[in-house]
Amino acid sequence: xxxxxxxxxxxxxxxxxxxxxxxxxxxxxxxxxxxxxxxxxxxxxxxxxxxxxxxxxxxxxxxxxxxxxxxxxxxxxxxxxxxxxxxxxxxxxxxxxxxxxxxxxxxxxxxxxxxxxxxxxxxxxxxxxxxxxxxxxxxxxxxxxxxxxxx
Amino acid sequence: xxxxxxxxxxxxxxxxxxxxxxxxxxxxxxxxxxxxxxxxxxxxxxxxxxxxxxxxxxxxxxxxxxxxxxxxxxxxxxxxxxxxxxxxxxxxxxxxxxxxxxxxxxxxxxxxxxxxxxxxxxxxxxxxxxxxxxxxxxxxxxxxxxxxxxx
Amino acid sequence: xxxxxxxxxxxxxxxxxxxxxxxxxxxxxxxxxxxxxxxxxxxxxxxxxxxxxxxxxxxxxxxxxxxxxxxxxxxxxxxxxxxxxxxxxxxxxxxxxxxxxxxxxxxxxxxx
Amino acid sequence: xxxxxxxxxxxxxxxxxxxxxxxxxxxxxxxxxxxxxxxxxxxxxxxxxxxxxxxxxxxxxxxxxxxxxxxxxxxxxxxxxxxxxxxxxxxxxxxxxxxxxxxxxxxxxxxx
Ligand SMILES: Nc1ncnc2c1ncn2[C@@H]1O[C@H](COP(=O)(O)OP(=O)(O)O)[C@@H](O)[C@H]1O
Ligand SMILES: Nc1ncnc2c1ncn2[C@@H]1O[C@H](COP(=O)(O)OP(=O)(O)O)[C@@H](O)[C@H]1O
Numbered sequence: 161x162x163x164x165x166x167x168x169x170x171x172x173x174x175x176x177x178x179x180x181x182x183x184x185x186x187x188x189x190x191x192x193x194x195x196x197x198x199x200x201x202x203x204x205x206x207x208x209x210x211x212x213x214x215x216x217x218x219x220x221x222x223x224x225x226x227x228x229x230x231x232x233x234x235x236x237x238x239x240x241x242x243x244x245x246x247x248x249x250x251x252x253x254x255x256x257x258x259x260x261x262x263x264x265x266x267x268x269x270x271x272x273x274x275x276x277x278x279x280x281x282x283x284x285x286x287x288x289x290x291x292x293x294x295x296x297x298x299x300x301x302x303x304x305x306x307x308x309x310x311x
Numbered sequence: 312x313x314x315x316x317x318x319x320x321x322x323x324x325x326x327x328x329x330x331x332x333x334x335x336x337x338x339x340x341x342x343x344x345x346x347x348x349x350x351x352x353x354x355x356x357x358x359x360x361x362x363x364x365x366x367x368x369x370x371x372x373x374x375x376x377x378x379x380x381x382x383x384x385x386x387x388x389x390x391x392x393x394x395x396x397x398x399x400x401x402x403x404x405x406x407x408x409x410x411x412x413x414x415x416x417x418x419x420x421x422x423x424x425x426x427x428x429x430x431x432x433x434x435x436x437x438x439x440x441x442x443x444x445x446x447x448x449x450x451x452x453x454x455x456x457x458x459x460x461x462x
Numbered sequence: 463x464x465x466x467x468x469x470x471x472x473x474x475x476x477x478x479x480x481x482x483x484x485x486x487x488x489x490x491x492x493x494x495x496x497x498x499x500x501x502x503x504x505x506x507x508x509x510x511x512x513x514x515x516x517x518x519x520x521x522x523x524x525x526x527x528x529x530x531x532x533x534x535x536x537x538x539x540x541x542x543x544x545x546x547x548x549x550x551x552x553x554x555x556x557x558x559x560x561x562x563x564x565x566x567x568x569x570x571x572x573x574x
Numbered sequence: 575x576x577x578x579x580x581x582x583x584x585x586x587x588x589x590x591x592x593x594x595x596x597x598x599x600x601x602x603x604x605x606x607x608x609x610x611x612x613x614x615x616x617x618x619x620x621x622x623x624x625x626x627x628x629x630x631x632x633x634x635x636x637x638x639x640x641x642x643x644x645x646x647x648x649x650x651x652x653x654x655x656x657x658x659x660x661x662x663x664x665x666x667x668x669x670x671x672x673x674x675x676x677x678x679x680x681x682x683x684x685x686x
Contacts, residue, residue, distance in 0.1 A: 171335060172380065174323035179599040184322065184342050186628075191335050204659050211630045215598035229323065281631050284666035330487040337516075355547050362518045366486035432519050435554035 174229040175214070177221030185214040185232050189243050196236040202304060209285040210243050213300045217247035220298075224249050241304045248297040325380040326365070328372030336365040336383050340394050347387040353455060360436040361394050364451045368398035371449075375400050392455045399448040464488065467495050473571050476504040481513035484521030492521065496528035496539075505537025508570045517548055522555060529561065538562070540570040576600065579607050585683050588616040593625035596633030604633065608640035608651075617649025620682045629660055634667055641673065650674070652682040 175181040189210040217230040231246040282289045286302035326332040340361040368381040382397040433440045437453035465488035529539040540562040564570040577600035641651040652674040664670045676682040
């Protein structure tokens with residue numbers, strides 16, 4: 161069968177900014193993670209990290225009345241599994257802050273958004289977390305290194 | 312909380328044309344269907360119909376070596392639940408056929424693609440099935456009428 | 463849930479117990495299993511789908527393909543299925559007229 | 575799976591048994607339940623999360639919020655949890671130092 165250019169498991173999910181949809185993002189990430197052989201505690205980490213990042217994105221869209229969907233990109237190779245959550249709030253990097261549920265969120269020097277609890281948790285769940293913000297939105301990329309397959 | 316313009320449950324899923332991903336499309340449609348209060352045999356119908364339509368789309372992408380993803384749009388209101396599967400094969404409506412796994416597929420007068428088994432099944436599963444093809448691809452839209460909520 | 467297959471003999475029949483999901487992705491494995499049984503000279507098959515969670519038209523196609531194969535050896539392929547969820551799919555596609563569909567392996571065996 | 579809550583009294587404690595998923599969507603219902611108990615004068619709470627499938631930081635926030643509320647009445651909020659999956663989340667966020675976390679409701683009651 162001819163292989164396509166896109167990686168086998170590349171999945172892209174666009175969700176209306178509804179809190180009920182955060183569960184869908186978890187569900188899909190876990191299902192794709194399983195296709196990559198992830199299970200046990202690492203799968204729990206993926207589930208929670210994606211829930212955190214998406215919950216954050218949906219709250220931001222709601223609080224800023226953004227009609228755009230929250231976008232989740234799931235990708236993987238033999239070595240790595242990654243989930244990227246993109247929210248489309250225009251970050252005023254000058255002002256370096258954004259309201260999320262009334263609590264202040266700091267924009268860090270490199271343009272990242274910091275919501276202390278969310279990112280503390282993400283840092284403990286994914287092997288790497290990369291947050292970037294600019295005038296068009298914020299992406300939170302989480303990566304997990306996959307163990308070499310046992311044989 | 313301010314409501315966004317997009318409907319609450321609008322979900323859009325783009326899947327690399329990999330047969331393993333067809334399960335994801337089923338999983339997501341069923342999860343969104345549940346959010347709309349669908350259960351029992353109707354949920355089984357949604358699961359199977361989406362699997363059929365996506366399986367068909369993925370096979371077509373594979374057999375024609377199309378790198379584009381298969382796109383699934385899931386939407387609902389109080390009255391209706393709908394899933395639309397878009398494959399991006401350029402249909403040569405003049406020639407009125409397309410190869411799918413070696414079997415000939417007829418393009419019907421109104422531009423629809425007919426794969427007898429798939430569409431026989433879809434017709435028995437969804438309340439309405441609408442298939443449209445043009446030079447940019449084919450959409451299969453399946454709709455279910457929702458029963459009025461019991462109270 | 464993935465597809466899993468197990469095969470055993472009962473009287474003159476080979477019983478293939480399928481569990482999990484038979485779909486466009488997993489159906490080729492069922493096809494291989496059926497082809498292998500037939501090529502080993504087993505022409506009376508019973509496919510037990512009681513523990514199948516999901517069955518799509520590709521799965522049906524593989525079952526029909528198996529039936530054609532055993533028939534060309536004057537054999538049989540019966541289905542064991544009681545769940546409405548699955549029976550409905552055989553009904554919609556008209557395959558209830560093509561397969562013998564039974565409540566149990568014993569009933570399928572007894573029918574011959 | 576959705577969130578479900580049930581409350582019962584044991585000795586001087588109100589035990590809230592939570593099952594399902596406590597996430598950004600469902601956590602407000604847990605918050606309401608805790609607020610209501612406190613406003614009815616129950617200041618010694620035990621939240622049993624043994625049957626919780628999933629807990630996110632919003633859920634943790636609601637538990638911390640509950641703890642702050644009962645403490646302002648010299649009360650307590652203990653957690654019953656034995657699953658590593660959930661304990662890990664309390665550990666990562668440093669909340670194992672904030673909550674009393676026990677193996678059973680009886681152990682939580684006995685600790686006072
Ligand atoms: N959903 C279905 N309903 C009815 N017949 C079906 C269905 N799916 C496939 N078939 C039929 O089953 C047969 C399967 O053939 P095929 O898949 O080529 O198997 P094989 O290559 O093993 O002979 C075909 O005749 C096809 O028309
Ligand atoms: N994941 C977490 N880890 C540690 N502390 C948290 C976490 N989530 C929330 N908190 C803390 O829990 C408290 C919850 O406060 P809040 O949500 O405002 O509750 P309430 O309004 O009921 O007082 C805050 O102090 C917040 O910093």
